[in-house]
Amino acid sequence: MEVFGEKWIERAKKVTDVDSWAYNVIRSIDTTGGIYLNTLRIWCEQFPTTNKQKKPLKQRIESFSNVDHLGGVNELSWWKFLLSSNLGAEPVPTTTSPRPDFKVLTPTEFFIEVTTLNISDSEKKKLEADGAVPLDHMETLRRILLKSTNDKCEQIAFASVERRPCCLVLFDYTIWSGYGTQLFMYLASYLLGKQCGFQDLPVELSALIYVERKVMDGRIGLSLDRSAVYYNPNAAHPLAIGTFTALRQFWYQTVEVEPQSANHWVWL
Structure with missing residues (x-):
């Protein structure tokens, strides 16, 4: 082919x-x-x-189409990242009913669904009209929650039927992605702080993984500084803390563990 x-x-x-x-x-x-x-x-x-x-x-x-292209590239990029992290994974065969993208087999079994947060229509219109877009973490958060609760709920539910954890990997392509903002910390504070925003998400979701990706000189890399894993303390099927050692990891009351690598990017 x-x-x-x-x-x-x-x-x-x-x-x-x-x-x-x-x-x-x-x-x-x-x-x-x-x-x-x-x-x-x-x-x-x-x-x-x-x-x-x-x-x-x-x-x-x-x-x-940027949307279609990025969706496919992100799926491939995450598969390569899993391999580089020594997580044995295989694609889940597609059917007429929604299923997650990957099943991790080792060191433990769980499912992964990959999705993309593109520039919103409102951001596009604002950029075209004013030439600028205000930094609004709350709007980005709202769209992330929508992905988790509505757009990908069937894929997440499939993993629960199999009685396995499920992670939602979200590649950020919003207007401020890659500008060095601290959105990953904002997410940690909201999801795992005093208000525990995970209460608004399905218990079938075991972890949310936020990813920033970029292309430099034709090479594809993931940010180790601004990508992070957030473990759901209310998960029906919890994912073992420490599963993704290459990324920043957060769990209940915003306990943080930094990635094992001192590098800023992992090049795939």
Whole structure:
């Protein structure tokens, strides 16, 4: 199964939307753009499913739509991160009913659903009208809670039926992502502080994982400074604290453990 083949390259050269990820990548295809495409090409080939099962993933990463493309890239990125963290994982076969994206088999069994928090319509309109967007952690938090309680509730419920923990991994692409804000601390204070915001989330959700990702020189990396794991103290099926040692970890009353690595980024 060919990913980013010659036919795709020819179509990408005709993209005129400067906001599309493909517009910039195709114009640097001899340098960083080529590295980016080749990285995703290799990852897709290595993804442990059949070619038939890979077809929807291939369609997403080849899509010129930023939303579709990022959704596929984030799934692949998280799979590579799991491998680098020595967590044996496999994709969950897709069916007509919603299921989580991955099942971790070792060192313990649990499920993972990967999702993306894109720039909202209100942020886009504000940026187009005023050229600026106010930093609003509460609005970002509201959208995160919506993802947890509505958009991904069926995937999370599937894991509970299997009597296994379930994590929701949320890649942040809101307007302020990557600007060095302390949203990960704001989330810790809200979810695990005195008000314990986890009370507003399903007990089937064992942990929320907040992730910042970036591309530099064509390489894909995850921030170890501003990504974090939050363990739900009310979980019906708790996830063992310390499962994700590569990331910042928070649990009840905002106890924090910093990542074991002294690096700022993990490059996949």
